[in-house]
Amino acid sequence: MLQIVTAVVAGLLFGAGLTVSQMVNPAKVIGFLDIGGNWDPSLAFVLAGAVGTVALGFLFVRRRLSAPLFAAAFDPPSARGIDRNLVFGAVLFGIGWGLVGLCPGPALAALAIAPAKVALFVAAMLAGMAGFAVFQSFAARRKQAR
């Protein structure tokens, strides 16, 4: 139960942060990315505030705990090395982000505020994620068959 409650609270904090910082607004995000236009550096302050908090928080957790409170072990990303998927994926994501001004967190967070247009973006985003999963399992099966 506490597992679910803490996950909801974490989600609420995330959504609140995106709202307070106005990152839910694609126009605000485009203003940051538009360095050739009327540049708005606000988003750099969002990133700095978040990165600083996470750096201190993770350091604190590492010093105090050998395992998380409601799970068997910490589960950091296991991938190592800079490969083609990492770079190519980041390029595709960056193009999509620049086209609309929405990335996954703000898109979901904006769902309840501006449902009509954002829902279309979220539906396409989920389709893209599901498409990747299908492609990946297909590729894995082909590799197995060989």
Added chain:
Amino acid sequence: MENFTPVSAALGGVLIGLSAVLLWLTHGRIAGISGIVGGLLTPRTRDVGWRAAFILGLIAGPPIVAALAGGMPPVAVTSSAGLLIVGGLLVGYGTRLGSGCTSGHGVCGLARLSPRSIVATGVFLTAAITTVLVTRHLIGV
């Protein structure tokens, strides 16, 4: 730079950071939105509970803040339907292929000084800035 809002931006950033620290402290998981959502969209989905709970909170957070603040924050989506679909597909596929988005690579990865995340963040920021430059100043989509 009349739209510059450094104080609310930094405050919002701290809230996002606290969310990531809470998820790490309690679940030992990285608060990467594309990873949390994408984990629900794989053939063998495990640990549905905390992922669904986090997403529920993420969607419910903004209207709650709006109610407390006494007004909805502006969400100006200027893109056409076609652009929303193309952008959404690129963001969905790209974040899964590249193992992360602005939160997983940009926030948690940079804070952990992960070489993969530093590269990914540099690449997607460059791609996004270039896209805005091309679409808003050169061809005008």
